[in-house]
Amino acid sequence: MFAISSLGCSNPFQNGFFECLPTIHITTPLYTKTRKLSLIEMKKSMEELVPTYSSRRAVNVSILTVLMSIPLPSFAVAIGEVLELERYTDSAEGFTLLKPSTWSKVDKAGATALFQDANKGSNNVGVVVIPVKITTLSQFGTPQFVADKLILAEKRKESTKEAEVVSVSERTGEGGLQVYEFEYKVDSTRGGLKRILSAAFVASGKLYLLNIAHFDGLESPIDPDRRNTLEQILHSFDIAPST
Template sequence: MPLKCCFSVSQSTLFHQPCGFIYASPKTFLSILLLKPKSSSSIQNCNPRISNAEPYFSKRKLNLTVVTMLIWGILPNISNAALAEETELERYTDSKEGFTLLKPSSWTKIDKAGATVLFQEKDAGSNNIGVVVNPVRLASLEEFGTPQFVADKLIQAEKRKESTKEAEVINVAQRSGEGGLQIYEFEYTIDSTRGGMKRIFSAAFVASKKLYLLNIAHSDKPESPLDPHKRMILEQVLHSFDVATSA
């Protein structure tokens, strides 16, 4: 289905007909903080085997344990795993339209009518990352409304669709981008007859009288939920969306 980009410049109609990728999900603007790794103390508190064993370990034994781990190469393997996570993403910059973001290196770029750029996961085309850029009369997104106001408009537009069975906003946030540019971010879930349960991460900003919309869609069905590692990757993509700096 071709993308329909029907954004106008008035507050009453800006979200009346939201754009859609692949399964007709609207462009959005939402956010979540990056998943933080648990601290060592929180891990111990969550593991009864470790906490129960603490009285039996002396400082000397603990030091020997660390040395043993180093000899066996366990800690280097952990570092390599963290490095592999970082290399899953690569920078994509559109100098013509003036935006940049990270994307999974294995996701392929495809042509889609109406989309400025669209990336799909291999063998899972409904999982995608898309950007749409449209001219507007607004100088900034704040002129339209607060992040919560935008989120409310967004979810109302989703619920008006005949294919939507349920839609719920999970998170709303605002962050500063390049040069202090204000970027709205959103996360929501949608259950649709045209794609089942989906998790959507979206971001939006206005720069140079253009509206930039990022939409990340991923399957999140009860029988195969979005796993924490993939979620972390998609959140990094979300938080990387920004205006491109001129060389």
């Protein structure tokens, strides 16, 4: 004889797949007398101990049904979401970029423009415009010098646990505009591990700084499609075309 009982599992994704499978308990009849079993009796006893093919199939189907009924974590849905981009131009401040069409524009002190993911507010695209006395970024320093300044500013925040530069590059924008691009990682007590993509340029006596922040934790790393979309936003940041 055999019996099947299920193990309790409050979080199957945390405890592991195999720890959530049903447990098969096998009980055998107790013999009060010791005697030799014939081949027929031994065969019959083994058939009683081992589930038949149909029984095993029923158990597998039952397991599959339970697993399919478990709701996926919200981050798994967010990973597969495809972001559609649309052009945003601020003619008054003089910049343009692509932004996710579903991300809402919100007001925040110090930000010229901020677009936020409604499902996860720590995912956002922000632009800051401030007046400066220099005419090009090279007058301020090299791309690496600027990247070091950004990292230093991040490390000074009380919430920052770790900050690391990933890459530094330079490209040419509209009309030969000098644009610096940076990528770095920040581990913070506010929002966990984030991937930051930044771009900066100077035009008309103003410093333009783009900051793209996206959650990049071990449980929910950025997938290639989402990363490609974020890079499109990064490379689209430029001075607004003259009308």
